Amino acid sequence: MGDLATMAQMKELDRIAIEERGIPSLELMENAAQAVAQAVVNLAGPADGRRSDGVIATATSVVRMRTETEPTAEEQREAEAAENIILSKNTDPTPRIGIFCGPGNNGGDGVAAARILLEAGYRVRAFLLGSREKMTPDERAMEEKLREAGGELETLDLEDRRTTAWLSTCDCFVDALFGVGLQRPLAGEFLALVQWLNRMRTPVVSCDLPSGVHGDTGEILGDAIQAKVTVTFTCAKPGLYLDAGAGRAGKVEVANIGIPWELVFEQIKQGREGTRVLPDYAKLHLPRRPVDGHKGDFGKLFILAGSEGYTGAPNLAARAALRTGAGLVFLGVPREIYPILAVKCDEAMPFPLPEKYEEILEKAKGCDVALIGPGLGRHPKTEKLVRALLEDLDIPVVLDADGINALCGHIDILDKRSAPTVLTPHAGEFARLTGCPLPVKDRLSAARAFAKEHHCTLVLKGHGTVTAAPSGNCWICGTGNPGMAKGGSGDVLSGMIAALWGQKHLKGPYTDLSELAAWAVWYHGKAGDKCARKLGEYAMLPSDLLDAIPEVLLENTDRG
Structure with missing residues (x-):
């Protein structure tokens, strides 16, 4: 690093x-x-x-490209001199x-x-x-x-x-x-x-x-x-x-x-506000999982996601969380799309969202981390639900996509939270949230200032995704490629962050959750790089990232 x-x-x-x-x-x-x-x-x-490699070019072709009319005597002498210079490369x-x-x-x-x-x-x-x-x-x-x-x-x-x-x-x-x-x-x-x-x-x-x-x-x-x-x-x-x-x-x-x-x-x-790059060759050796651990030790996740027309996002986020080590994933989705997710999900446990807010809150409070936002939509009732959960939950929250959009005009709710929060906006979502103009010219400074002011972790996505901590420390990701610029990649990332934040053996008195989020970004980009090498940037899909995560984590797990 x-x-x-x-x-x-x-x-x-x-x-x-x-x-x-x-x-x-x-x-x-x-x-x-x-x-x-x-x-x-x-x-x-x-x-x-x-x-x-020997001959560089035929000098006459170079000269003719530069002269459209019959050359003068002086131009001809210059052309011959240029030709000799080029051809001299063949003998020297x-x-x-x-x-x-x-x-x-x-x-x-x-x-x-x-x-x-x-x-x-x-x-x-x-x-x-x-x-x-x-x-x-x-x-x-x-x-x-x-x-x-x-x-x-x-x-x-x-x-x-x-x-x-x-x-x-x-x-x-x-x-x-x-x-x-x-x-x-x-x-x-x-x-x-x-x-x-x-x-x-x-x-x-x-x-x-x-x-x-x-x-x-x-x-x-x-x-x-x-x-x-x-x-x-x-x-x-x-x-x-x-x-x-x-x-x-x-x-x-x-x-x-x-x-x-x-x-x-x-x-x-x-420096109190250091900036580090996590290059392609970096390593974070995850500790071996406790031999006596059970699924509850590895994180119970509550995911609030999905809406009509957006059934892929909750599935990708849930599967990414499981691939990254989460023990239990409870996936709350609107009742109208529950049958679709019930068929899609094997390991995650989807359930239709109850009508009563208190029942949703109780389900979320029973978990270690909440992930809110992938494919959620921007219905006023949904945004009101998101804001209420942010106010009432005392567990870490990963806020993505429409979860972030629900905060627009209500940033004070974020400021009041005492539990850790991570936001994962792309530039457009960040601009809507903060009112800053696009493009965001200085993403590093913007991310650092936001994280410090609102005492949260900010993952500002883009080429060289910036993860900023409340302390002012920042990490720039050196993995990833343009093939990941497809709908669904962000859902995978949010699930990975939530999974790392929920695993008890990864947390301790010296753990920096913001840095753990930065490593999730790095793993995500590394999985994307493996997909690009195997499938090419044009053809790779966000679902392919799910298949590459195991290899990335295996390479970064302590086997001693």
């Missing part, structure tokens, strides 16, 4: 390391450049070109690396990486975008070292045919334009370069963040680099895992650049 750092936290961490701990900034930059250079080597292959298979640097310290990382790769025997050209007058002192120092090694920091001109011809033969590009410093949309030559790079098929290594991705939110600022690998420094940034930013980051590698571990622990890991 990896701790994440916001842009502000990283700037403060760098400041303390340099100004208070006396670590030379050039040393940190050199270490960052070494990590970037290694990522380039991993993609481009060794400097002797043994992995080269040494990997070629194009490095694009901004005028800040992220650009300095790129300049230093250029020198390291040049000294290692690669063909390297480094290009500057932006004003030379704005270059930082550290970048200027790295430029001097690059000159001493026989390199040069050139001014980029994409109109120069020789330059674009050379770049067309590159085996790898390095994006060192902005890092965590970007706050406004890309424009001008920076936007033009990003769009040009994205049209190429050459793999890109980004330094710290793909340029154009907001480090805290994952928002795309105008456009952004499509990286193959992002080498991020000291700590990963939330934007690498959230929303569209996650799709631009490629493989994320976290590099230690020399900031002392105890300083990172003090400033980031011990």
Whole structure:
């Protein structure tokens, strides 16, 4: 599980390391450049070109695409020079690396990486975008070292045919334009370069963040680099895992650049409002179940769900709860759909909802956890029932879908609850509940603020689902895929959360129920990833998740 750092936290961490701990900034930059250079080597292959694929393109075809009329003598000379540059790749298979640097310290990382790769025997050209007058002192120092090694920091001109011809033969590009410093949309030559790079098929290594991705939110600022690998420094940034930013980051590698571990622990890991990512390779080893346990020990769940036309949601939620270990699942549904659920359910125990509220309340109070909302509908009488249960129940409640919608305009009911509550909205439901505009641009901050204000756990679904605790701690999920974006997936998730919350052996004085909910989200996404590999993102169904849950839990159960 990896701790994440916001842009502000990283700037403060760098400041303390340099100004208070006396670590030379050039040393940190050199270490960052070494990590970037290694990522380039991993993609481009060794400097002797043994992995080269030979001919890159026929130069004449490249030239003809760029000239629609008969070329002048000067244009012909340029075309011939470009052709020679391209064809030279066939006789010199040494990997070629194009490095694009901004005028800040992220650009300095790129300049230093250029020198390291040049000294290692690669063909390297480094290009500057932006004003030379704005270059930082550290970048200027790295430029001097690059000159001493026989390199040069050139001014980029994409109109120069020789330059674009050379770049067309590159085996790898390095994006060192902005890092965590970007706050406004890309424009001008920076936007033009990003769009040009994205049209190429050459793999890109980004330094710290793909340029154009907001480090805290994952928002795309105008456009952004499509990286193959992002080498991020000291700590990963939330934007690498959230929303569209996650799709631009490629493989994320976290590099230690020399900031002392105890300083990172003090400033980031011990923070009262930490943010962690649960990556694809994370593990939470569930304890072995007590040998003398019985079904009551593993959670009695009360589910209030379903309405006419929505009989699948309660079935999916109930089956997911059972697959995730719940001992007993009582499924209360409207009387008119009870016959359908009675046929659908084998292990869960459906029952028609009584007419009297007191009887429903008594049934729910006899359970360990209540799950309210999947497919419930928005009839005023139903919403009144939901609000009454929230006021009267003193057991944990998982509130999903129309259960959340019933709270719109009645958020005070949530505030009055003393027992734990988790809400699992998607962006639209969250917007209806809070009145915030769509899209929710900063899901991490929005989720954290809501959970703290209303003293609940919030699971704000989306790419990189955010689970926020009342304490302010947050977890970002690194599993899941677009194939899960189908009606019913959320019902499965709500059942999984309820099941984990209801199992007595998973709870104790040191248990954080919010973190347990975050792991349910991770298991859910991991099951989705297994389905995608087996069935493909187009064909997979929410019901397929139910069949993948056992494998996920088996991989994450302590067998010792």
